[in-house]
Amino acid sequence: MSEHLELIRHFSAEQLATLLREQGYRVTVDEEGRLLRSASQGLAFLARFGNAAETDGQWLDVTFGLTLQVDGELPAELVNRWNSRMRxxxxxxxxxxxxxxxxxMVAGGVHVDAVKAQLTLWDRLIQELVFFLREQLAADDSQRASA
Known part of the structure; x- marks a missing residue:
């Protein structure tokens, strides 16, 4: 038994914003349709579109980005620890x-459920990052205190 699967081969900023809203996010789209603003876990993030599709205003990929300002010094190996543990x-x-x-990336065709799974994964990664930073910085502080 085969089901007809509708694939997303490209999306507009508004289409991705709609998918994010369906996942429970508040989203704003910039006037040019190249950037989305939202938040997860109380942390603001951006979605920046990359490669344009053949149709105007449509995109083949997007990068979700979360920027955290650092107050003070971070251990140099902190980033490597995250990248070696997380995918x-x-x-x-x-x-x-x-x-x-x-x-x-949706180039080539991606089922809408796969896109929604990636949005769920993004939320989970933000949660994991917050936990990771708390855990790692507390461990580093305790090592410095005992030295």
Whole structure:
């Protein structure tokens, strides 16, 4: 028994915003339709579109990005610890900020449920990052205190 699966091959900013709203996010779309603003776990993030599809205003991919300002110094190996433990998103140290990014590509065709799963994963990765930072920074503080 086969079901007809409607694939997403590209999306507009408003179409992705609608999918995010269906997942419970509040979303704003910039005037040019190239950027979405939202938040998860009380942390603001952006969705930046990358490669344009052949149809105007349609995109083949998007990068979700969360930027956390760093107050003070972070252990140099913190980013490597995250990246060696976690999949699906990358963490980088850029100036005085930590940046978490996840790519979502629909080129070639992706079922809407797969896109929704990626949105759920993004939310989960933000939760994991908050927990990871608390855990790692507390461990680093306790090591410094005992030294």
């Amino acid at each position: 699906f998103a990358r963490l980088s140290h850029q100036g005085d900020a930590l940046v978490l990014e996840q790519d979502l």
